[in-house]
Amino acid sequence: MRFNIFNRNKEINKAKTEYNEAYPIDTFINMSGTDAKTPMYQFSYRWISNTTFSSDLLRTIIETITNETFKNGIAIKERYEAKCPKCGREFEEDIPVCPFDFTPTVKPSYDEYIILKNFIDRTNSFDEDILTTMRIVDTDVNMYDNGWLLIVKDYLYDKSNNLIGAIPKEVVRLSPAKMKIIMSNYGMGIDDDVNYLYFCPEHRDEVHKFEKEGTYKCPKCGKQMLRAWYSAKDKSKDIYYSKTEVYHIKKWSYTQGYGVPPLYSIWMKVLTLMKMDRFMLEAYTLQRSPKALLLIRGKLDSFRKAWEWLMQKARENPNMIYPLILEGEEGGSNKRIVDYVQFDLKPEEWQWLEMRKEFREVVGLVYGVQPMFIEGKEGSGLQNEGLMIAATNRTIEHSQEVWNDFLEWLSEKIIGVTSYKLELVPNERENVVRDLDIDLKKTQIATMLYNMGYEIEMYTDNNGRLQYRFKRDVFGKKERVNPEKLENAKITVGEEDEGQTLGKT
Numbered sequence: 001m002r003f004n005i006f007n008r009n010k011e012i013n014k015a016k017t018e019y020n021e022a023y024p025i026d027t028f029i030n031m032s033g034t035d036a037k038t039p040m041y042q043f044s045y046r047w048i049s050n051t052t053f054s055s056d057l058l059r060t061i062i063e064t065i066t067n068e069t070f071k072n073g074i075a076i077k078e079r080y081e082a083k084c085p086k087c088g089r090e091f092e093e094d095i096p097v098c099p100f101d102f103t104p105t106v107k108p109s110y111d112e113y114i115i116l117k118n119f120i121d122r123t124n125s126f127d128e129d130i131l132t133t134m135r136i137v138d139t140d141v142n143m144y145d146n147g148w149l150l151i152v153k154d155y156l157y158d159k160s161n162n163l164i165g166a167i168p169k170e171v172v173r174l175s176p177a178k179m180k181i182i183m184s185n186y187g188m189g190i191d192d193d194v195n196y197l198y199f200c201p202e203h204r205d206e207v208h209k210f211e212k213e214g215t216y217k218c219p220k221c222g223k224q225m226l227r228a229w230y231s232a233k234d235k236s237k238d239i240y241y242s243k244t245e246v247y248h249i250k251k252w253s254y255t256q257g258y259g260v261p262p263l264y265s266i267w268m269k270v271l272t273l274m275k276m277d278r279f280m281l282e283a284y285t286l287q288r289s290p291k292a293l294l295l296i297r298g299k300l301d302s303f304r305k306a307w308e309w310l311m312q313k314a315r316e317n318p319n320m321i322y323p324l325i326l327e328g329e330e331g332g333s334n335k336r337i338v339d340y341v342q343f344d345l346k347p348e349e350w351q352w353l354e355m356r357k358e359f360r361e362v363v364g365l366v367y368g369v370q371p372m373f374i375e376g377k378e379g380s381g382l383q384n385e386g387l388m389i390a391a392t393n394r395t396i397e398h399s400q401e402v403w404n405d406f407l408e409w410l411s412e413k414i415i416g417v418t419s420y421k422l423e424l425v426p427n428e429r430e431n432v433v434r435d436l437d438i439d440l441k442k443t444q445i446a447t448m449l450y451n452m453g454y455e456i457e458m459y460t461d462n463n464g465r466l467q468y469r470f471k472r473d474v475f476g477k478k479e480r481v482n483p484e485k486l487e488n489a490k491i492t493v494g495e496e497d498e499g500q501t502l503g504k505t
């Protein structure tokens with residue numbers, strides 16, 4: 001008996017595990033803890049990554065977004081051409097003297113350029129350069145809408161153990177599943193009881209609470225402590241990090257605290273697509289009903305026997321159409337004795353293809369991409385579709401903006417470089433195509449206005465972009481369009497109605 005119960009529990013647990021791996025949990029999980037809030041997701045991080053990597057659609061989408069965002073690499077750009085050391089004004093042109101206070105201007109510092117160059121060329125302890133780390137974290141952001149970067153630093157203290165500086169060493173990814181934000185209704189780094197949380201960079205697994213903000217020293221080593229803004233679960237301990245050590249990236253949601261995974265809104269569609277694939281896969285392996293049946297009418301008992309025999313045969317060769325012969329009943333009421341039943345799977349007949357297309361489009365919409373399909377030969381059953389993802393310019397620009405915010409933070413706040421900045425190189429070709437498209441539309445409007453009787457003046461603006469100026473043509477459209485009728489028009493200046501009558505004759 002005991003043994004049975006034990007087995008039964010084991011079975012239930014096994015089923016539960018399988019279910020949890022296949023579906024998000026149904027219940028709301030209320031996370032506890034006074035210092036840090038952990039996300040309350042319907043999904044586990046493991047479930048999200050499993051689902052993403054088992055879905056051809058999701059995987060292609062997030063890889064396309066990451067590739068397009070980082071394909072042109074990082075550039076080191078000057079923040080200004082000239083800067084006034086006295087008033088701090090920055091100028092886009094190279095002017096030798098500040099026009100406001102006549103102080104000689106300075107150029108961007110080449111030393112700072114070298115500092116940034118060395119930093120982006122450097123690899124971290126996982127042998128990844130910063131671009132590789134950013135690509136890896138971008139995958140996290142596209143999956144969980146929570147990406148975490150840690151800036152590993154060396155801290156410098158004076159003789160009295162006061163913190164006097166920090167040298168950023170490397171940038172590494174932190175696992176989103178382990179990260180927690182320390183926040184309450186009172187703000188970041190403050191717990192629910194309005195305590196300010198501090199930690200020592202040398203003893204990161206201990207947090208100290210104070211009622212006020214201030215300069216506090218570590219009770220163990222006496223070094224100045226930092227405000228704790230984030231923590232990461234490490235085995236049974238929490239490791240604390242400061243505001244200037246961790247960068248939290250969100251791309252898909254504008255929420256306070258944690259980001260919300262895009263999968264949250266589309267998981268049902270993604271799972272349906274996957275189940276459809278699985279259904280087709282199973283239907284096309286040997287374990288399925290025969291392609292078609294040839295039914296010969298007879299008794300029910302004999303039908304059961306015949307069916308078992310038929311299923312066995314179908315396993316051996318699913319493409320063969322076997323006659324299902326049943327013992328005949330003399331003088332039966334049904335005169336029709338032979339039927340042909342088609343079992344073949346044709347997704348188009350079930351309107352699968354339309355539904356799949358719509359599902360994929362909605363999934364794409366959430367990510368700001370357009371899934372396109374090159375459909376296979378008609379009637380091939382499985383429809384060998386090729387999947388292509390077109391990421392819109394807006395999506396990639398947004399993705400680059402989010403990362404440029406990080407690069408700005410890194411270069412200015414962390415590395416402390418003020419005359420140069422790090423920036424992702426935009427997709428120029430797409431921008432050129434977009435600019436041409438806008439120019440074409442402007443020209444179309446100008447042509448329409450010209451036909452309505454406006455005078456058009458074309459010029460290029462400071463950015464070299466095509467522009468038009470419009471002016472009402474005093475002679476109106478009709479005279480210019482029909483120059484041969486100019487004489488008639490001259491007779492009727494000021495009398496529009498008559499002019500039109502004359503024009504028509």
Ligand SMILES: [Zn+2]
Pocket residue numbers: 084085086087088089098099100101102103
């Ligand atoms: Zn100045």
Ligand SMILES: [Zn+2]
Pocket residue numbers: 200201202203218219220221222223
């Ligand atoms: Zn310490």
